[in-house]
Amino acid sequence: MKTWVYIDHFKGEVQVASWEALGLGKSLGAVTAIVLGSGVDAVAKAAFEYGADEVIVVDDASLADYRAEPFASTFSALASSSTPDLILLPTTARTRELSAMCAVDLNSGVLTDVSALSVDGDKVTVTRPIYEGKVLEKTVCNAKPQFVTLRGRAFPKPAQEAGRTGAVTKAEAKADVKSSVEGYSATEAAVNIGDAAVIVSGGRGVSNNPSLGDEKAAAEKGFALLGELAGLLGGAVGASRAAVDGGFITYAHQVGQTGKVVAPDLYIACGISGAIQHLVGMRNAKLIVAINKDAEAPIFKQARFGVVGDLFAVVPALTVALRKRLGK
Amino acid sequence: MKIIACIKQVPDSEAKVKAENGQVTWGDAPLVINPFDEYAVEGALQQKEANGGTVTALCIGPETAREALKHALAMGADEAILVSDPALNDIDSVGAARVLAAAINKIGGADMVMFGRQTLDNGAGVTPPQTARVLGWPMLGWVGQIKVDAGSVQVERVLEEGRQTVKANLPAVLSIVQSIGEPRYPSFMGIRKASKAAIPVWSVAELGVSVPAAVVTRVEISNPPTAETVCEIIAGETPEAIAETLADKILAEKVL
Numbered sequence A: 001m002k003t004w005v006y007i008d009h010f011k012g013e014v015q016v017a018s019w020e021a022l023g024l025g026k027s028l029g030a031v032t033a034i035v036l037g038s039g040v041d042a043v044a045k046a047a048f049e050y051g052a053d054e055v056i057v058v059d060d061a062s063l064a065d066y067r068a069e070p071f072a073s074t075f076s077a078l079a080s081s082s083t084p085d086l087i088l089l090p091t092t093a094r095t096r097e098l099s100a101m102c103a104v105d106l107n108s109g110v111l112t113d114v115s116a117l118s119v120d121g122d123k124v125t126v127t128r129p130i131y132e133g134k135v136l137e138k139t140v141c142n143a144k145p146q147f148v149t150l151r152g153r154a155f156p157k158p159a160q161e162a163g164r165t166g167a168v169t170k171a172e173a174k175a176d177v178k179s180s181v182e183g184y185s186a187t188e189a190a191v192n193i194g195d196a197a198v199i200v201s202g203g204r205g206v207s208n209n210p211s212l213g214d215e216k217a218a219a220e221k222g223f224a225l226l227g228e229l230a231g232l233l234g235g236a237v238g239a240s241r242a243a244v245d246g247g248f249i250t251y252a253h254q255v256g257q258t259g260k261v262v263a264p265d266l267y268i269a270c271g272i273s274g275a276i277q278h279l280v281g282m283r284n285a286k287l288i289v290a291i292n293k294d295a296e297a298p299i300f301k302q303a304r305f306g307v308v309g310d311l312f313a314v315v316p317a318l319t320v321a322l323r324k325r326l327g328k
Numbered sequence B: 001m002k003i004i005a006c007i008k009q010v011p012d013s014e015a016k017v018k019a020e021n022g023q024v025t026w027g028d029a030p031l032v033i034n035p036f037d038e039y040a041v042e043g044a045l046q047q048k049e050a051n052g053g054t055v056t057a058l059c060i061g062p063e064t065a066r067e068a069l070k071h072a073l074a075m076g077a078d079e080a081i082l083v084s085d086p087a088l089n090d091i092d093s094v095g096a097a098r099v100l101a102a103a104i105n106k107i108g109g110a111d112m113v114m115f116g117r118q119t120l121d122n123g124a125g126v127t128p129p130q131t132a133r134v135l136g137w138p139m140l141g142w143v144g145q146i147k148v149d150a151g152s153v154q155v156e157r158v159l160e161e162g163r164q165t166v167k168a169n170l171p172a173v174l175s176i177v178q179s180i181g182e183p184r185y186p187s188f189m190g191i192r193k194a195s196k197a198a199i200p201v202w203s204v205a206e207l208g209v210s211v212p213a214a215v216v217t218r219v220e221i222s223n224p225p226t227a228e229t230v231c232e233i234i235a236g237e238t239p240e241a242i243a244e245t246l247a248d249k250i251l252a253e254k255v256l
């Protein structure tokens, strides 16, 4: 089976799930990595180190900023001339769009957000959660190439083998200019809660500490406490929608139905009540810990460990206790 | 300014959806407009208010999907069209995109077509870009702010990495996210108007397309394994004492 893996990156910063896709591709046989962008030599180099046998690189100034159309047209042209059977991609906002459009160009189909995959000959059957994970479906794509985007952290990340190299094939970009990027404002350091092994998440409760002033002031302090704990554990800060709507933290952090679906090893929910729309975003975490003032909060039904208490007292104490044990 | 908002009807997110005898069931839980699509309708109405024009709600679905269209009408959409045909029961996303594109052309095109980011049922989020591709229009995904200016549109895309400002010529396809603002509640007048509105139903034949054969097909559905979690409440005299116990418990799970 001819397998390609698309390495998704933002200005050279690779989405970790791209390496997970490469690891999965590798387990099926030889694998070709596809890298599109401008000045992406380092990405191609890393692709070899994570297991690619061949890397096809399209390095072109017109691909400096991701835009759906030139990326899709370039990728479709590559795939129609080399006819891969299976194309694996990490699941991101970009790859959903890219694979969707290429599936139209190539008269094929796309299976998104896949959590398991099995192969029989050159036929792939995938498992994907539907109805917000309430039901699992097994689906197939009856045309080639089969586009499959993988859910982050559903497949193991391969080890990086420093210095491993291979043959780079250069290809041409295809012009398909329908939009232009006028600007880009990083409101803060890039947040990708989808990749994080640990998420410390805050809800409306993070703004509830009158001794610190108004809600905004309390939330600033509250999220700083969560950030310290997340930092100690090498994790990221998540949030409920109430915290995002309150203006306490940006949308990129939101976990749940209208935010992001995450599956970290550890999820610590602080001051989050546990509404269904939040639960669908995090209930696949390996270990869930809830800290909430209200013993009746539904979040406790989802958690393995719970603390009924004030997060402003419990979270910093937990940071201290874990720091001691981790020797950091 | 002519705007089309594409919507879908789905079981409410509180619904107990499960796999039963090879079918997805949700008991008598209510069907609602896909919550993500409410943002699309909201975005469309905001643009109508800013630039004048009309908003048409468009939906592929069974007869019951009228209710979702009525919700869009009650929010303020000017008209609604239902594409309904038993032949469409098993289409995949590329098929849906081809049918939507045909319906958009039959409406007479548009300046902007707006979608929600994804649906609650399938959750793939691929129909908006696929519709854009079939139409050959630019795709602007995950949009939180829209400004139209003489034949072009500038949007702010809300991405993981930050906010990206992108400009494209009209017509264009947009998918809208929560940052557009809270969807408005249907007004009393809106509900009355919606209840009286005639919603034309188009069949595939009327669209002049053949039913696209599904390339993606489902072979099995199942219920996810239910992990019975029993929550262990960690108690203690002081937050510090609780934290000490909790830290030990977390480390014992070997997730760090």
Ligand SMILES: Cc1cc2nc3c(=O)[nH]c(=O)nc-3n(C[C@H](O)[C@H](O)[C@H](O)COP(=O)(O)OP(=O)(O)OC[C@H]3O[C@@H](n4cnc5c(N)ncnc54)[C@H](O)[C@@H]3O)c2cc1C
Binding pocket: A202, A203, A204, A205, A206, A208, A209, A239, A240, A241, A242, A243, A254, A255, A256, A257, A258, A259, A260, A270, A271, A272, A273, A274, A275, A276, A277, A278, A281, A291, A292, A293, A294, A297, A309, A310, A311, A312, B035
């Ligand atoms: C269409 C739709 C989509 C949605 N999508 C999402 C989504 O993607 N993500 C999401 O999260 N929500 C989503 N929601 C909203 C969801 O229904 C809830 O309203 C939201 O999750 C509540 O957030 P919360 O738990 O932070 O706030 P609340 O429900 O207000 O809970 C706050 C909790 O904090 C506790 N608390 C207060 N002070 C403290 C303190 N000092 N210490 C400890 N605990 C404290 C309280 O006991 C309470 O349990 C959506 C809703 C709709 C209708």
